[in-house]
Amino acid sequence: MKLDSTPKQDGFYMPSELSEHKCTYLLWPERPDNWRGGAKPAQEAFRNVVEAIAKYEPVVLGVNQSQYAHVLGMNMENVSVVEISNNDSWIRDTGATMVVNDKGEMRAVDWEFNGYGGLYNGIYFPWDLDDLIASKMAAIEKVDRYRADGFVLEGGSVHSDGEGTLLVTEETLLDKGRNPELTKEEIENKLLEYCGAEKVLWIPRGIYMDQDTNGHVDNICQFVAPGKVVLAWEDNENDPQHERSKEAFDYLSGETDAKGRKLEIYKMHVPNVVTITKEESEGVDVVEGTFPRNEGDRLPASYVNYYNCNGAVILPIFGDDEHDEAAIRLLQELLPDRQIEPIYAREILLGGGNIHCITQQVPKA
Amino acid sequence: MKLDSTPKQDGFYMPSELSEHKCTYLLWPERPDNWRGGAKPAQEAFRNVVEAIAKYEPVVLGVNQSQYAHVLGMNMENVSVVEISNNDSWIRDTGATMVVNDKGEMRAVDWEFNGYGGLYNGIYFPWDLDDLIASKMAAIEKVDRYRADGFVLEGGSVHSDGEGTLLVTEETLLDKGRNPELTKEEIENKLLEYCGAEKVLWIPRGIYMDQDTNGHVDNICQFVAPGKVVLAWEDNENDPQHERSKEAFDYLSGETDAKGRKLEIYKMHVPNVVTITKEESEGVDVVEGTFPRNEGDRLPASYVNYYNCNGAVILPIFGDDEHDEAAIRLLQELLPDRQIEPIYAREILLGGGNIHCITQQVPKA
Numbered sequence: 001m002k003l004d005s006t007p008k009q010d011g012f013y014m015p016s017e018l019s020e021h022k023c024t025y026l027l028w029p030e031r032p033d034n035w036r037g038g039a040k041p042a043q044e045a046f047r048n049v050v051e052a053i054a055k056y057e058p059v060v061l062g063v064n065q066s067q068y069a070h071v072l073g074m075n076m077e078n079v080s081v082v083e084i085s086n087n088d089s090w091i092r093d094t095g096a097t098m099v100v101n102d103k104g105e106m107r108a109v110d111w112e113f114n115g116y117g118g119l120y121n122g123i124y125f126p127w128d129l130d131d132l133i134a135s136k137m138a139a140i141e142k143v144d145r146y147r148a149d150g151f152v153l154e155g156g157s158v159h160s161d162g163e164g165t166l167l168v169t170e171e172t173l174l175d176k177g178r179n180p181e182l183t184k185e186e187i188e189n190k191l192l193e194y195c196g197a198e199k200v201l202w203i204p205r206g207i208y209m210d211q212d213t214n215g216h217v218d219n220i221c222q223f224v225a226p227g228k229v230v231l232a233w234e235d236n237e238n239d240p241q242h243e244r245s246k247e248a249f250d251y252l253s254g255e256t257d258a259k260g261r262k263l264e265i266y267k268m269h270v271p272n273v274v275t276i277t278k279e280e281s282e283g284v285d286v287v288e289g290t291f292p293r294n295e296g297d298r299l300p301a302s303y304v305n306y307y308n309c310n311g312a313v314i315l316p317i318f319g320d321d322e323h324d325e326a327a328i329r330l331l332q333e334l335l336p337d338r339q340i341e342p343i344y345a346r347e348i349l350l351g352g353g354n355i356h357c358i359t360q361q362v363p364k365a
Numbered sequence: 366m367k368l369d370s371t372p373k374q375d376g377f378y379m380p381s382e383l384s385e386h387k388c389t390y391l392l393w394p395e396r397p398d399n400w401r402g403g404a405k406p407a408q409e410a411f412r413n414v415v416e417a418i419a420k421y422e423p424v425v426l427g428v429n430q431s432q433y434a435h436v437l438g439m440n441m442e443n444v445s446v447v448e449i450s451n452n453d454s455w456i457r458d459t460g461a462t463m464v465v466n467d468k469g470e471m472r473a474v475d476w477e478f479n480g481y482g483g484l485y486n487g488i489y490f491p492w493d494l495d496d497l498i499a500s501k502m503a504a505i506e507k508v509d510r511y512r513a514d515g516f517v518l519e520g521g522s523v524h525s526d527g528e529g530t531l532l533v534t535e536e537t538l539l540d541k542g543r544n545p546e547l548t549k550e551e552i553e554n555k556l557l558e559y560c561g562a563e564k565v566l567w568i569p570r571g572i573y574m575d576q577d578t579n580g581h582v583d584n585i586c587q588f589v590a591p592g593k594v595v596l597a598w599e600d601n602e603n604d605p606q607h608e609r610s611k612e613a614f615d616y617l618s619g620e621t622d623a624k625g626r627k628l629e630i631y632k633m634h635v636p637n638v639v640t641i642t643k644e645e646s647e648g649v650d651v652v653e654g655t656f657p658r659n660e661g662d663r664l665p666a667s668y669v670n671y672y673n674c675n676g677a678v679i680l681p682i683f684g685d686d687e688h689d690e691a692a693i694r695l696l697q698e699l700l701p702d703r704q705i706e707p708i709y710a711r712e713i714l715l716g717g718g719n720i721h722c723i724t725q726q727v728p729k730a
Contacts, residue, residue: 002440023507058507065450065494072500075367080504083448085430129430135437139445140505142388142423 001144003107006193012099012107013196016162016223017308020364023058024309025137026050027089027358028067033290034088034124035351036283045347046089047074049307049314049355052341054078057310060140060362062086062133082140087115087130090353092218093154095360096134096145099196106365108138108145109194111153116213117177118152123212123291123352141362151190152178156216156357158191161226164198164258166191171205171215199258203248207232207270208241210300212291212352219302219354220248224266224334227257232302233267241270268330271320274301280350293350303327305354309361313338316345316354366509368472371558377464377472378561381527381588382673385729388423389674390502391415392454392723393432398655399453399489400716401648410712411454412439414672414679414720417706419443422675425505425727427451427498447505452480452495455718457583458519460725461499461510464561471730473503473510474559476518481578482542483517488577488656488717506727516555517543521583521722523556526591529563529623531556536570536580564623568613572597572635573606575665577656577717584667584719585613589631589699592622597667598632606635633695636685639666645715658715668692670719674726678703681710681719 007013028046029035035042053059054077062084063071072081086094093116096108113131115122138145159167172178173187182190188200206215213219220232231248234241245267252263281295303323306315313331317324328340348354372378393411394400400407418424419442427449428436437446451459458481461473476499480492503510524532537543538552547555553565571580578584585597596613599606610632617628646660668688671680678696682689693705713719 001442001444060504060507068450068497068501072497077366079366080507081500082504083450083501085433085448132433132437135446136433136448139425139447142425142445 003144003146005146007099007107007109007146007196008193011101013101014097014099014160014162015363016160016226017361018223018225019162021057021310022362022364023060024053025060025062025091025095025360025362027084027086027091027133028061028063028071029089029351030064030067031088033285033287036280041347042351045343045345046358048343049358050079051076052314052343053307053309053359056312062091062136084133084136085129086133087124087127090156090357091133091360092156092357094130094133095155096137097155097195098362100363100365104365106141106143106363108134108141108143110134110138110145110147111155112148112151113154114152114177116154117175120177121175121214122177125289137360146194148190148194151194154213154216155360156213156218156353158195159217159221159223160195160197161223161257163226165226166195166197166200167203167217167221167223167229168200169203169206169215169217169220172213172217175214177214197258201252201255201257203251205244205247207300207302208244209298218356219300219305222304222306226259227261228264228266228334230266230268230304230330230334232304233269235269266330266334268303269323269326270303271301271318271323274299274318274346274349276350291352299349301349302354305356306331307355307359308338311338313340314355314359315340315342316348317342318346318349319344368509368511370511372464372472372474372511372561373558376466378466379462379464379525379527380728381525381591382726383588383590384527386422386675387727387729388425389418390425390427390456390460390725390727392449392451392456392498393426393428393436394454394716395429395432396453398650398652399658401645406712407716410708410710411723413708414723415444416441417679417708418672418674418724421677427456427501449498449501450494451498452489452492455521455722456498456725457521457722459495459498460520461502462520462560463727465728465730469730471506471508471728473499473506473508475499475503475510475512476520477513477516478519479517479542481519482540485542486540486579487542490654502725511559513555513559516559519578519581520725521578521581521718523560524582524586524588525560525562526588526622528591530591531560531562531565532568532582532586532588532594533565534568534571534580534582534585537578537582540579542579562623566617566620566622568616570609570612572665572667573609574663583721584665584670585610587669587671591624592626593629593631593699595631595633595669595695595699597669598634600634631695631699633668634688634691635668636666636683636688639664639683639711639714641715656717664714666714667719670721671696672720672724673703676703678705679720679724680705680707681713682707683711683714684709
């Protein structure tokens with residue numbers, strides 16, 4: 001059922017992604033105006049992610065009817081293939097944010113979704129199917145649902161440490177395409193109500209050229225524990241990413257979290273610059289109203305866009321040995337109890353996001 | 366996952382509908398070439414059934430995307446609205462038959478479905494979406510699935526007492542539109558394998574004019590306990606139903622079940638003859654390839670097409686006071702621990718079936 005109260009009012013909160021999961025949801029990529037080659041290369045990459053996660057926890061894979069029989073026929077172990085009509089496959093942004101309470105109950109938060117900026121600066125049209133994904137996920141999990149009426153948010157624009165602290169970027173949350181009628185304070189209050197949290201940390205900007213999402217936090221910064229974050233970093237002072245990362249570092253260094261802790265910040269160097277090739281660009285259908293993928297465009301590549309499942313980290317790598325290995329090493333040090341599962345993820349990046357963007361956890365309540 | 370063995374091989378069996386349920390599935394009616402008035406009157410009747418069941422156990426309601434937002438907006442208590450594309454709404458026939466074992470595990474049986482007779486005598490075309498419903502139900506319930514490849518069956522054509530005995534009709538199971546290449550013995554063996562049972566009781570024919578289903582057993586006979594059945598009955602020897610009911614009575618009287626018990630047979634008189642009115646007929650879109658609903662056609666009305674949910678019986682009634690009341694009284698005597706919930710169900714009957722046909726239980730494993 002749809003509830004009219006808020007999670008905070010009812011004693012529910014958004015747990016950390018690092019806490020135990022019941023399962024992980026993904027959506028199957030399909031739209032040929034975003035994914036090159038009729039989405040076939042992306043489907044292969046998504047399948048690698050699905051199968052990597054399914055080694056550690058059950059996966060629920062949502063598929064449009066048009067691809068249903070095909071995906072069902074793959075008969076993947078520990079994967080349930082459900083029907084969820086979608087406009088695109090970013091379930092981090094369109095799926096339900098699950099919240100839990102101390103009695104072991106779970107509910108869903110269903111944010112308003114408007115295609116990353118609506119008619120102002122959204123990246124595709126329409127987004128009607130995507131705005132129903134959270135309700136379908138809640139229905140499959142058979143949990144009640146809070147609909148955040150009048151508040152536009154993508155799940156990838158907020159991280160929770162599960163202990164009262166949220167991480168966001170001003171670049172996304174104050175973007176004119178989301179909630180132009182709300183003040184920063186009103187946005188902060190909505191976040192705290194629906195995530196059941198106490199404090200919001202506002203990183204100024206996300207990754208350079210993260211134009212699809214206007215700089216989602218999940219591409220630049222992520223908790224490795226309460227009070228500890230990894231931050232996408234660029235040493236080269238001449239690269240525009242340097243200034244963004246330095247700005248975030250300086251901001252976070254001067255802040256404390258909801259529990260009054262100073263943050264430990266671990267720098268995670270980004271890969272060498274990744275740009276779209278001619279062949280990659282030409283493989284995408286050109287449709288007016290969908291964000292273009294042009295030859296030579298720089299992509300917002302970042303290792304921080306990894307996903308924590310039970311006992312593992314599913315990490316995007318880019319065929320950049322030096323930085324790939326440094327990212328693997330850093331995460332293994334920070335998360336010694338987790339298996340690091342690197343997956344070559346250029347195809348996912350070509351569509352505008354990465355592994356964190358295409359996954360959505362359901363916590364174990 | 367899809368399994369290649371059979372339930373019987375793996376120690377699974379189909380429990381009685383009378384055993385405890387986890388939830389009930391229904392599908393939302395929509396096709397205007399079967400349901401008059403754009404399916405709006407049928408939707409109201411289905412909603413009455415959904416809400417009646419939801420008083421007793423959780424309901425999962427599968428809806429085509431086209432009606433999803435509308436149905437979600439009803440915000441019905443104890444009802445999860447999921448997306449399940451369908452050609453029509455007879456989930457008894459198209460949904461998974463759930464099987465359980467003694468360790469508390471559950472799996473799904475996914476029968477082949479061909480629109481009640483395929484190109485030979487099926488009642489609509491195509492039926493591709495309906496043949497995927499069982500896999501989607503298994504995915505939502507997150508259980509493994511047996512696909513009965515090469516064996517066409519509708520769930521409404523078999524009842525199980527949960528103790529080794531199945532009830533079917535020859536009229537449906539030996540119909541040339543289902544498995545014309547299989548002998549009666551081969552069909553019996555398939556049934557026993559996939560339902561994990563020991564004995565099949567073959568009632569010759571179903572309800573008179575049950576042309577949609579070729580005489581499904583769930584419209585003429587149902588277990589009220591192992592060893593006890595209700596049988597649709599007609600006293601009037603001049604009515605063609607009398608001969609069919611008498612034939613079934615005589616057959617069942619001479620049989621024993623898998624446990625060697627003789628059957629107790631309770632006669633449940635059918636309502637007065639129900640025929641399609643001019644207005645009802647004219648409200649249905651005429652489409653070649655879909656079974657027509659003509660003015661004056663006799664409908665296969667029967668009280669036996671009721672549904673057992675936890676603690677209740679959802680019983681179709683027809684505005685025929687004498688027979689409605691007799692049916693209620695009989696069921697209350699036979700099932701004294703269950704609440705009888707009569708629902709006026711003419712609209713469901715107009716589409717070709719009744720309450721049992723539009724429900725599918727998921728047992729508590």
